[in-house]
Amino acid sequence: MVKFSALFTDDPIEEHRLPKPRPLVEPNLVPTYPITALPPLIRNVIEEVASYVKAPVAMISASALAAVSTAVQTRYSVRRDDALSGPATLYLLTVAESGERKTSVDNQFTGPIREWEAEQRKLFRERRAKYEADMEDWERQGEEIRRNIEGGFLTAQLGTEFDPRLAHQISKPEEPQKVRILRGDDTPEALAMALDHYPVASVISAEAGTIFGSHGMSAEAVTRNLAQANTMWDGGVIQRDRLSTGEMQVEGMRVTMGLQVQPKVLDDFVHKTGGLAKGIGYFARFLFSRPESTQGTRLYSAPPSPRPALAAFCNRMTTLLAAEAVFDEYGRLAPDYLGFDGDAQRVWVNFHDEVEEQLRGEEAYSGIRDVASKAADNAARLACCLHVFAGDPGQPINREAMVGACALMLWYLDEAVRFAREADAAPELADAVMLEEYLVREVMRRGQAGASLIVSVNEVRRKGPNRLRQSKSKRLDDALELLADHHRVLITRRHGNKGLDITLRAEVIREHNR
DSSP states (O other): OOOOGGGEESSOOOGGGSOOOOOSSOOOOOOOOOGGGSOHHHHHHHHHHHHHHOOOHHHHHHHHHHHHHHHHHTTEEEEOSSSOEEEOOOEEEEEOOTTSOHHHHHHHHHHHHHHHHHHHHHHHHHHHHHHHHHHHHHHHHHHHHHHHHHTTSSGGGTTSTTOHHHHHHHTOOOOOOOOOOEESSOOHHHHHHHHHHSSEEEEEESOTHHHHOOTTOOHHHHHHHHHHHHHHHHTOEEEEEETTTEEEEEESOEEEEEEEEOHHHHHHHHHHTTTHHHHTTTGGGEEEEOOOOOTTOOOOOOOOSSOHHHHHHHHHHHHHHHSOOOBOTTSOBOOEEEOBOHHHHHHHHHHHHHHHHTTSTTSTTGGGHHHHTTHHHHHHHHHHHHHHHHSOTTSOBOHHHHHHHHHHHHHHHHHHHHHHHHHTSOHHHHHHHHHHHHHHHHHHHHTOTTSOEEEEHHHHHHHSOGGGOOTTOSHHHHHHHHHHHTTSEEEEEOGGGOOEEEEEOHHHHHHHHO
16 A cells, blocks of 8 residues: 555645646756867768758767778777777767667768778679689699699609699689678677678667667676677677587777667666676777757758768768778788877876776766776777878877867766766666656547546556556555655545545646657
């Protein structure tokens, strides 16, 4: 039985006499995305796309940076000092509801990548035709060597370093590989196999639920898959030895991720894995954002014609993608490592130390130590991407690129702090929010958007959110008490003392409709 003491009433409801509803969560102002920290080539295209797509600027920026990382990662990496070096690849994660137009935004920036892949398919067909012709010649030569050996003409050389069979085997034509870097919702196993063929990929998905929401994933599989994602970010080694797929070893891969996930999918993933994802540091590697929705404000604007900023951005993408990957003698990627000039090095060291100091005790980043511990590395990666895309990759990373990268990283750290505070909210607060959202959906389902909603407590126990339904659980009672304490619902006793009703106040309904 719900016990609310003075929080319920038998009197008729007079909305205007009730105290004003208080928010369950105090509004958390989202800092403006620091678009001025980006070089003009990137900043201008973001502003141009935002003018007609009307998606959140932080989301558009994430899509642009994922494309930039894709174009830079194959040929360039970053050297932070004499001992620290690594990829310039970026992981970006945008948390947003479906309908925020991420697919439309991604399509603006991935066009050059798709054009490059189309060119690679054409080259593959040409190389494949040449390979098949060369293989016919090679097999004909092998047959001739076999006949000569059987005829006794080459027996003296057999078993020596001049054995013609050995030289022939070494000269076997190498089969060309089909090059493709854009990956959507590949499983971790499929992605690993793709990297074995070509060690560069860009995982760009507007519905990353297939990555975060694998329903049958065991704890062991989660651990393995998250560890693989960490390895890809580090440019480390993926090694598999299975009977079905054979031996596979990928070393020094370069993988960009540009993902969007719906809040509920991400929340379910974190709860399902028991915090495993956070503990293993998966989200620590992401530049995380949860921008405010623009839905309801996106009045139509025709795209400008021409679109000079997008044209300039795509031209730069095309130039960088055209530079072929370089491999060492062992078949590993051999990118150029760019260091910092003196001024950039000082900016980076100051940023590193300032973030480190904020990990102590109750300081700003003490609640996101896993994220903040990767901030300096991510700032260096950002600086490399900005410098190469906008400047001269033949020169060390300059101060301007580093200052911009650090400003961006501070914004992403603030986003991580904001999200962590929301995620760490007391369970009863999360339950109260869930219950209120359920009641609002009931309003819409019943077509009562202009008035209060009245529903019985027993009905909520039968049909409400799953985790509030258990008859022996106090979670529903606690959630109702919190909503009533904030004057967002009114609890009334039914006639004849036959249970309790919940009234979701009209003013609260109007809040959700705004």
